[in-house]
Amino acid sequence: xxxxxxxxxxxxxxxxxxxxxxxxxxxxxxxxxxxxxxxxxxxxxxxxxxxxxxxxxxxxxxxxxxxxxxxxxxxxxxxxxxxxxxxxxxxxxxxxxxxxxxxxxxxxxxxxxxxxxxxxxxxxxxxxxxxxxxxxxxxxxxxxxxxxxxxxxxxxxxxxxxxxxxxxxxxxxxxxxxxxxxxxxxxxxxxxxxxxxxxxxxxxxxxxxxxxxxxxxxxxxxxxxxxxxxxxxxxxxxxxxxxxxxxxxxxxxxxxxxxxxxxxxxxxxxxxxxxxxxxxxxxxxxxxxxxxxxxxxxxxxxxxxxxxxxxxxxxxxxxxxxxxxxxxxxxxxxxxxxxxxxxxxxxxxxxxxxxxxxxxxxxxxxxxxxxxxxxxxxxxxxxxxxxxxxxxxxxxxxxxxxxxxxxxxxxxxxxxxxxxxxxxxxxxxxxxxxxxxxxxxxxxxxxxxxxxxxxxxxxxxxxxxxxxxxxxxxxxxxxxxxxxxxxxxxxxxxxxxxxxxxxxxxxxxxxxxxxxxxxxxxxxxxxxxxxxxxxxxxxxxxxxxxxxxxxxxxxxxxxxxxxxxxxxxxxxxxxxxxxxxxxxxxx
Numbered sequence: 001x002x003x004x005x006x007x008x009x010x011x012x013x014x015x016x017x018x019x020x021x022x023x024x025x026x027x028x029x030x031x032x033x034x035x036x037x038x039x040x041x042x043x044x045x046x047x048x049x050x051x052x053x054x055x056x057x058x059x060x061x062x063x064x065x066x067x068x069x070x071x072x073x074x075x076x077x078x079x080x081x082x083x084x085x086x087x088x089x090x091x092x093x094x095x096x097x098x099x100x101x102x103x104x105x106x107x108x109x110x111x112x113x114x115x116x117x118x119x120x121x122x123x124x125x126x127x128x129x130x131x132x133x134x135x136x137x138x139x140x141x142x143x144x145x146x147x148x149x150x151x152x153x154x155x156x157x158x159x160x161x162x163x164x165x166x167x168x169x170x171x172x173x174x175x176x177x178x179x180x181x182x183x184x185x186x187x188x189x190x191x192x193x194x195x196x197x198x199x200x201x202x203x204x205x206x207x208x209x210x211x212x213x214x215x216x217x218x219x220x221x222x223x224x225x226x227x228x229x230x231x232x233x234x235x236x237x238x239x240x241x242x243x244x245x246x247x248x249x250x251x252x253x254x255x256x257x258x259x260x261x262x263x264x265x266x267x268x269x270x271x272x273x274x275x276x277x278x279x280x281x282x283x284x285x286x287x288x289x290x291x292x293x294x295x296x297x298x299x300x301x302x303x304x305x306x307x308x309x310x311x312x313x314x315x316x317x318x319x320x321x322x323x324x325x326x327x328x329x330x331x332x333x334x335x336x337x338x339x340x341x342x343x344x345x346x347x348x349x350x351x352x353x354x355x356x357x358x359x360x361x362x363x364x365x366x367x368x369x370x371x372x373x374x375x376x377x378x379x380x381x382x383x384x385x386x387x388x389x390x391x392x393x394x395x396x397x398x399x400x401x402x403x404x405x406x407x408x409x410x411x412x413x414x415x416x417x418x419x420x421x422x423x424x425x426x427x428x429x430x431x432x433x434x435x436x437x438x439x440x441x442x443x444x445x446x447x448x449x450x451x452x453x454x455x456x457x458x459x460x461x462x463x464x465x466x467x468x469x470x471x472x473x474x475x476x477x478x479x480x481x482x483x484x485x486x487x488x489x490x491x492x493x494x495x496x497x498x499x500x501x502x503x504x505x506x507x508x509x510x511x512x513x514x515x516x517x518x519x520x521x522x523x524x525x526x527x528x529x530x531x532x533x534x535x536x537x538x539x540x541x542x543x544x545x546x547x548x549x550x551x552x553x554x555x556x557x558x559x560x561x562x563x564x565x566x567x568x569x570x571x572x573x574x575x576x577x578x579x580x581x582x583x584x585x586x587x
Contacts, residue, residue, distance in 0.1 A: 029378070030377075030378040030381045030382065031378075031382065032378075033374065033375050033378035033379075034378040034379050034381070034382040034383075036375065037375050037376070037378060037379040038379075042375070042376065042379060043367075043372070043375075044369075044371045044372045044374070044375040046371045046375075047149070047369055047371040047372045047375075048149065048153070050146065050371065051145070051146040051149035051150050051153075052150060052153075054141075054142050054143060054146040055136065055139065055142055055146060055147070055150045058139050058140065058141040058142045059135075059139055061141065062139055062140055062141075065138075065139055065140075068134075069131070069134065069135050072131060072134060073131055076127045076128075076130070076131055079127065080120075080123060080124050080127055083098055083120065083123055084120045098119070098123045098126075099123055099126040099127055099130065101126060104479070106406075107122075107162060107164040107405075107406075108122045108164065110171070110172050112171035112172055112175060113171060113172075115171060118163070118169065118170075118171045121163045121169050122163055122164075125158075125161075125162055125163055128158065129155070129158055132154045132155075132158060133151065133154075133155075135154075136150045136151040136154050137151055145365070145369060148363075148365070148366055149366055152363070152366050159405060160405075162405065164405070164409060165405055165408070165409065167185075167413055170409070170413070172414070173409070173413045173414060176414050176415075180415070183415065184413065184414050184415035185413075185415065186415065187415030187416075187417075188411060188412040188413055188414070188415040189412075191411040191412060191415065191417070191418075192411075192412050195411075207420055207425050208420070208425075209262075209420065209422050209425035209426075211255075211257060211429070211580055211584060211585060212580050212585070214262060214422070215257055215260070215261055215262060215422055215425065215426065216256075216257035216260045216261075216579065216580035216584065217260075217263065217580075218234055218260050218263075218266055218268045218269045218272065218579065219234065219235040219579065220232050220233055220234035220235050220280075220578075220579035221233055221235075221572060221573070221575035221576070221577070221578060221579060222282075222575065222576045222577045222578070222579065222581040222582075223309065223313060223572065223573025223574060223575065223576065224305070224306070224309040224573065224576075225576055225581075225583075226301050226305055227284070227301065228283065228284050228293065228297060228298065228301040228302055228305075229281050229282060229283055229284065229301060229302050229305065229306065229583070230281075230282040230284075230576075230581040230582065230583045230584075231279055231280070231281060231282075231305075231306050231309055231310075232279065232280040232281075232282060232579045232580070232581060233277075233278075233279050233313065233572055233573050234268060234272050234277075234278045234279070234280070234579070235272075235572070236272065236275075236277065236569035237272050237273055238272075238273070238274075238275040238569075239568075239569075240275060240566040240567060240568060240569070241275045241276060241277050241566065241567065241568075241569045241570075242275055242276055242277070242559075242560065242563035242564050242565075242566060242567075243316065243563065243564030243565050243566075243567045244316060244318055244319065244320050244347045244562070244563040244564045245276070245277040245278070245279060245310050245314050245316050245319055245320070245570070246271065246276050246277065246278050246279065246319070246320045246321075246322060246559070246563075247279045247280075247281070247303075247306055247307065247310060247319050247320070247321045247322065248268070248278070248279065248280045248281065248322045248324070248327075249281050249302070249303055249306075249321060249322065249323040249324070249327035249328070249330060249331050250280075250281065250283070250324045250325070250327045251324055251325035251326035251327045251328075252283040252298065252326065252327075252431060252433070253325065253326055253431060253433065254325070254426075254431065255282075255426060255429050255431060255584055256280055256281065256282045256283065256584060257426060257580060257584060258324075258423070258426050258509060258512075258513065259280070259324065260280070260580075261422040261423065261426060261513065262422040264515060265422055265423070265513055265515055266515075267512075267513070267515075267552065268280065270515065270552060270556075271556070274556055274560075275566065276559070276563065277314060277569065277570060279306065279310050281302060281303075281306050281327075282580065282581050282583045282584045283302070283431070283583065284583045284586065285431045285432060285583065285586040285587070286384075286385050286432050286433070286434040287384070287385065287432070288383060288384030288385060289384070290384070290385070290434050291380075291384035291385065291434055291435040291436060292434070292435070292436050293434040293436060293437050294436050294437055294440060295330075295333075295437050295440045295441060295444070296458065296459075297437070298330055298437060299330060299333055299334050299337070299458070302330065303321070303330060303331060303334040304334065307319055307321075307345055307346075309573070311345060313570065313571070313572075313573040314570035314571075315570060316570070317345065318344070318345050318346065318347035319345055319346060319347060320347050320348050320349070320350070320559065320562070320563060321334075321335070321346060321348075321349045321350070322349070322350040322351075322352065323349070323350070323351055323352065323354055324352040324353065324354070324512065325352065325353055325354055325482065325483060325508070326354075326441075327354070328351035328352060328353070328354020328355075328356075329354055329355060329356060329445065329451070331349055331351070331354075332349075332351070332354070332356045332451070332465060332468070333451065333456065333458065333463065335349055335468050335470070336463040336464060336465050336467050336468055337458045337459075337463050339467035339468050339469060340458075340461070340463055340464070340467050346470050347470060347562060347563070347564075348470050348471045348472070348473070348559075348562045349468075349470055349471075349472055349473075350472070350473040350474075350475070350555070350559075351472065351473070351474045351475065351488070351491065352475045352512050353475060353476065353477050353480055353482065353483045353488065353508050353511070353512060354474070354483060354488060355483045355487050355488055355490075356451055356452060356465060356490070356491060356494055357449065357451075357452035357487060357490040357493075357494060358445050358446045358449050358451075358452065358487075359449055359452065359487075360484065360486070360487050361446065361483070361484070361487060362480070362481055362482065362483070362484040362487065363481055364481070364482060365446075368442060368446045368447065369447075370447065373439075373442045373443060373446075373447060376438075376442065377435075377439050380433070380434075380435040380438060380439065381435055383435075384434070384435050385432040385433055385434050385435060385438075386432060386433040386435075386438050387432060388430030388431055388432050389430070423509060423510065423513060427509070444456060451463075451465065452465070452490070452494055465494045465495050466494070466495060466496045467496075468495050468496070468497055469496070469497050470497060471497060471498045471499075471500070471562060472491060472495060472497055472498070472499045472500070473499075473500045473502070473555060473558050473559075474488055474489075474491045474499060474500070474501050474502070475488075475501075475502050475503075475504060475511075475512065475551070475555070476488040476489060476501065476502070476503045476504070477503075477504055477505075477506050477507055477508055477510075477511030477512065478503060478504065478505050478506065478507075478511065479505075479506065479507045479511070480507055480508045480511065481507065481508065482508040483508060485503055485537075486537045489501060489537045489540070492528055492534060492535075493534065495530075496530050497530045498527065498528070498529050498530050499527070499528050499530075500525065500526070500527040500528075500558060501525070501526060501527075501528070501540070502523055502524070502525040502551055502554065502555065503523060503524045503525075503541065503544075504521070504522070504523040504551045505520070505521055505522050505523065506521070514550045514551060514552060515550055515552060516549060516550040516552060516553060517549070517550070518549075518550055521548070521549055521550055521551075522546050522547060522548050522549070523546070523547055523550075523551040523554065524540075524541070524544040524545065524546050524547070525544070525547070525551070525554055526540065526544045
C-alpha cells in the first residue's frame with residue numbers, strides 16, 4: 001500500500017492538507033506574526049533571540065576571550081581612576097590622557113564637558129562603550145550577522161544611558177537651567193506635548209514648507225498618468241536644449257521632490273537652467289488595494305512607460321536616465337532588460353546613492369534576515385503595505401544619536417524650537433510600500449542578491465548587468481547609512497562599460513542635495529574605462545584628488561558631453577494638470 005494511502009486510511013487523516021486548509025493555516029500564522037510585529041515595532045524577537053544566543057554560547061565557549069575581557073575591564077577601571085585623580089591633582093584641568101569620542105559623536109563636544117565631574121562621567125561612559133564593543137566582537141564561531149546585531153543592540157542600550165541624556169549629568173542642560181531659571185523644562189514640556197498631539201492625531205504641525213507652494217515649484221505639467229505613476233515634463237527656460245531628454249527615477253520609498261526642493265536647492269531647476277529637457281516620475285503612494293503591485297510592475301508601469309511617453313512626446317530616439325536610491329536599482333534592472341532585449345533607447349545612466357549588489361548593504365542589513373523578512377511579510381500581508389512609520393522607525397534607530405537622543409536633548413531638555421528646513425520637511429512626508437513589491441525586493445535583492453549574481457528574472461529569463469553598455473555615472477555619499485558608498489562602488493565589478501564614480505561628502509540625502517555654493521562640500525571623481533583594471537575602493541579613495549564645492553557641475557559637464565547637440569526645445573506633452581501633480585499630494 002502506498003504510504004500516502006496508508007497514512008490516510010490507517011490514521012484517518014488526509015496525507016496532505018487541502019490547499020484551502022493550508023492557506024488558512026498560513027493565514028493564521030501571518031495574523032499571529034503580524035500581532036507580534038505590532039507589539040515589537042516590526043522587530044522580530046526570534047531574530048534578536050537567535051543573535052544573542054549565538055553570541056552568549058560562543059562567548060561561554062571562549063575562556064581566552066573571557067580572560068581578555070576581565071583584564072580589559074580591570075585596566076579600564078584603573079585608567080578611569082587614574083584619570084579622575086589626575087584631574088584632582090591639576091585642579092580639574094584634564095590632560096590629553098582620556099578616550100576621544102568617534103568623529104561622528106558630537107554629544108560631548110561642548111567645552112563644558114571638560115569640567116569636573118562631567119569629564120569623569122563621560123570618560124567612564126566612553127570606556128564602557130569600548131569594553132562592550134570588544135565584548136560583542138571578534139568571538140570565534142559567531143556569525144557576522146549575529147555579531148552585528150548584538151553589537152548594534154549593545155550600542156543602542158548604552159546610548160540610552162549616555163550622561164548627555166540626563167539633566168543632572170549634562171553640564172549644557174544645567175547651565176541652561178540656571179540661565180533661564182528652569183524655563184527650558186517648561187518649553188521642553190510644551191514641545192513634548194505638541195509632538196504627542198502630532199503622534200496621536202497623525203497631523204503634523206504647520207510648516208513653512210508646502211508642496212506646490214514652496215517645495216516642488218519648478219514649472220511644468222503632468223503629461224502622462226497611469227495607475228502607478230504621473231510623469232512630469234518641466235517647462236524649458238533656455239532658448240535651446242540638449243537633444244537627449246533626461247528622465248529622473250526617484251525611489252518610491254520617498255516623494256520625488258527631494259530632487260525639486262526649494263528653488264535654491266532644486267536639482268531639477270538647476271538642470272532645466274542648463275538647457276535640458278527634464279522629465280520626472282512621481283510615484284503613487286500605495287494603499288491596501290495596491291498590495292499586488294510587483295517589482296516588474298514598477299519597471300513596466302514606471303520606467304518603461306515613462307521612456308515610451310518621453311520618446312513619443314519629444315520625438316527623441318534616446319533618453320538619459322537618472323535613478324536615485326531604489327530608483328537606481330530599478331533603473332539598473334530596466335537597463336539590463338533593455339540591453340538583453342535589444343532596446344537601444346537608453347543613451348546613458350546615472351545612479352545616485354544606489355546599490356545593485358546587496359551583499360554588504362550597511363546597517364540596514366541588521367533588519368534583514370529570514371526571520372525579520374518573514375515578520376515584515378506578515379505585517380504587510382495583513383495591511384497590504386508596509387506602513388511609512390515602520391520605515392521611518394528603522395531609519396531613526398540606525399541614526400538614534402542624531403534623530404532620537406540629540407533631538408530629545410535639544411527640544412525637551414534644552415527647550416529649543418526645532419528649525420525646519422526644506423529637506424527636513426520632505427523627510428516627514430513619508431510613503432508606503434506595497435506588499436508584493438516589497439516582499440520581492442527584500443527576498444530577491446537583499447536576501448538572495450539575485451541581481452548581482454545573474455539570477456534575477458524578467459519575463460521568465462535572467463538578466464545580467466554586464467549586458468549594459470551605455471556609460472554610467474555613479475554617485476556615492478561618504479556617510480551613507482542606506483547605500484554605503486563602498487557598496488555603490490561595486491558597480492565597477494558588475495558592469496562591462498565605462499564607469500565614472502563620484503564620492504561626495506554628506507549622507508544619503510544631504511550629500512545628493514548639494515547645490516553650488518553650499519559650504520563645506522567636497523568630492524572625488526574618477527573614470528574607469530571598461531577595459532581598465534579594477535581599483536580597490538580604499539586605494540581609489542586614498543589616491544583620487546579631492547575637489548571643493550558642489551558635485552553638480554561635475555555631473556552636468558559629464559551629461560553635456562553625452563546629451564547631443566543643442567536644438568530647439570521639443571513640444572510639451574498634453575497637460576493633464578500642472579506640476580507637481582496629484583500623486584505627490586497623496587497621504
